[in-house]
Amino acid sequence: MCGVGGIFFKSAEHGQKTGEIAYRILDGIFRRGPDSTGVALWHANAAGLLYVGVNCETPGGGAMILEALDRLGTVEQATDGDGFVRAAIQYDGSEADLVDAIDALDPGISVGSVGRHLEVLKHMGGVANLDAAFDLKSYDGRLAMGLTRYATESRIDFTNAQPLTARATSDLAIVHNGHITNYHHLRASYALKGYEFSTQNDSEVIPIMLIDEMSNGASFEEALHISVEKLDGCFTYIAVTDDRFALVKDAYAAKPTVVAEDDDFVAMSSDPQSLREGVLSDIDVWEPGAGEVHVWQM
Numbered sequence: 001m002c003g004v005g006g007i008f009f010k011s012a013e014h015g016q017k018t019g020e021i022a023y024r025i026l027d028g029i030f031r032r033g034p035d036s037t038g039v040a041l042w043h044a045n046a047a048g049l050l051y052v053g054v055n056c057e058t059p060g061g062g063a064m065i066l067e068a069l070d071r072l073g074t075v076e077q078a079t080d081g082d083g084f085v086r087a088a089i090q091y092d093g094s095e096a097d098l099v100d101a102i103d104a105l106d107p108g109i110s111v112g113s114v115g116r117h118l119e120v121l122k123h124m125g126g127v128a129n130l131d132a133a134f135d136l137k138s139y140d141g142r143l144a145m146g147l148t149r150y151a152t153e154s155r156i157d158f159t160n161a162q163p164l165t166a167r168a169t170s171d172l173a174i175v176h177n178g179h180i181t182n183y184h185h186l187r188a189s190y191a192l193k194g195y196e197f198s199t200q201n202d203s204e205v206i207p208i209m210l211i212d213e214m215s216n217g218a219s220f221e222e223a224l225h226i227s228v229e230k231l232d233g234c235f236t237y238i239a240v241t242d243d244r245f246a247l248v249k250d251a252y253a254a255k256p257t258v259v260a261e262d263d264d265f266v267a268m269s270s271d272p273q274s275l276r277e278g279v280l281s282d283i284d285v286w287e288p289g290a291g292e293v294h295v296w297q298m
Contacts, residue, residue: 003029005269006145019139028274033148058108147175178235
């Protein structure tokens with residue numbers, strides 16, 4: 001059992017801080033997933049930076065990561081979160097080359113995400129720890145979608161924490177509540193195609209499946225519908241790209257997620273009370289049905 005939730009503002013001008021709303025929603029579903037908490041944040045990024053998130057299971061490895069990133073490009077902003085390093089860098093090279101270079105630093109170091117508009121942040125425990133490390137509440141962009149994780153099939157560490165991405169593929173992140181029962185079969189089939197997995201988390205197969213389907217000509221929305229057909233198990237996941245986000249439910253609708261939408265925002269959560277506490281309003285909510293895919297344009 002995990003919890004997913006977050007907020008999207010339809011305009012850059014909004015009354016409440018995005019990070020504060022996301023904090024309240026994720027704090028409200030902490031009981032569903034006390035092991036780790038993470039968010040995907042959207043940035044307009046007029047400066048053309050590359051947002052890099054690096055898992056660091058090696059104690060004291062943060063300095064080594066930042067030195068390497070500064071050799072590869074120019075680090076403009078960075079935070080060593082003691083287990084997860086965030087950095088915004090000027091970088092014009094291949095994102096796959098950057099991933100390979102950072103991964104080669106140490107067996108306990110692996111790139112978790114790269115993006116021109118999406119930034120991933122992760123920490124152990126609840127959202128209070130995430131905020132203490134990365135100041136989530138100060139974020140005031142248009143989208144913050146996150147997860148509180150209850151680990152079942154893989155280790156409790158930064159590498160297996162969510163959001164998860166396809167790593168060298170920029171600007172696609174997912175948060176997933178549930179269990180993919182045909183994960184091992186899917187992982188083996190994608191590995192034969194050349195895709196690399198960096199975790200033991202069954203959720204990692206979702207972004208790789210979406211990337212694979214889109215590389216074969218499917219649109220983002222088509223890939224989401226295909227995932228409902230190909231993934232076995234009970235699941236709800238949120239997928240975010242540079243210009244869209246989506247909520248996807250399995251064919252049984254066994255994992256709860258409610259949605260609230262008005263003229264200003266779209267909010268969602270595994271728990272209606274945490275959503276209402278997040279947006280500070282007794283707003284009406286609705287729950288998507290079995291096998292439904294809902295996509296919003298940013």
